[in-house]
Amino acid sequence: METGSKISAVMNLKFISSIVHPKDGPGTGLPEFAFIGRSNVGKSSLINMLGGRKSLAKISSNPGKTRTINHFLELDRLFYLVDLPGYGYAKLSKDEKAKLEHIIKTYILKSQFLRCTFVLIDSRHDPLKQDAEFMRWMNKHEKPFVILFTKTDKLSKVAQKNLQRTYAGGIQSFIPGFVPEIISTSSTTRLGKEEIMKRVKEMMST
Template sequence: MSPDLTQKSISFNSARFLTSASRLEECPPDHGAEVAFAGRSNAGKSSAINCITTNGKLARTSKTPGRTRLINFFSLNRENCRLVDLPGYGYAKVSRDMKDDWQKHLGHYLNDRRCLRGLVLVMDIRHPLTDFDQMMVEWCEHNKLPLMILATKADKLKFGQAKTAMLNIGRKLEGLECLQHLVMFSATSKRGLEESQDALTHWLEGGSAEPV
């Protein structure tokens, strides 16, 4: 599908908080286009979203478990285009029942949200492909959902080390049809910013993409 040239070009610094939802029925109407961000709680997901939107306060981290469980939606200047911040996983100090409940509703969103155009999986380049990361990659492959991986905190490594880490990630994920973009990313140095914005624009404007 070709982009609709009659609509505004997407400007990521137009991103504004729209609403939060704890379950699928509380989400905005299921039309238009969304791209969701997922990642472990310490992977730098909020920093990545804030960097991409050039808004340091857009995606806020919180120590409150109830806040952590919410799916947060951000509108963009193009009508019915949204970025979605999914609950962080792995470090929230909540009860097992609460975790089970939140994972169930998160699963409903991922499985049933028809306007979902792609998933951005944020992982720390120094500790990539955790069990959670592998689970999300496998889910995208099974459901044929386009995937972009942001290997964050690249500024924490020397460039040679970062390149080696990227090669290792690429080898482990070789052959996956869902993986369309593997980006070395740093919210601090802005490495990978333009590449990730271009990929998001392509998904949200309805273009088809080729795997990496």
């Protein structure tokens, strides 16, 4: 286990299990950090980026790839990253959408070990209703979350610079007075890797 303050370059991640209900989770009592967001936003890609391996979590250009709760154990520091299904994929049937939403929300409400959720937002969009509604739901249930902007490699430098300020302002029209913590990321350029690792480490010790 790591003892010093140095943060190693990647997380040492190992896939553990795919489940649909938190009661079937590893149940080892280690803290969990979940990744959630609209389908295709880049959740699985980000976990692969953090782990420094392309094939840890399954990714796809077709939305709706991840349908289960997937636990990845960090072998050095002893916590889990949890890859969740996406919400709001328009092409799913009403029943399938409701099923995925139930899996996601049950995990967030019932998991005893969830320390923080990273809510992924595609950096190319203004605040979308589905994202805002999800964050409002998290806020209502007093579940802490950090926003991660994804795919920032697709933005100009100027747009990247303005993004956090304008988004934080936009989200206030959905959740009055709420000031989100935001980290910009890209699985392609690896932007945000150190900052996410630093935040996880801080949250591990609180």
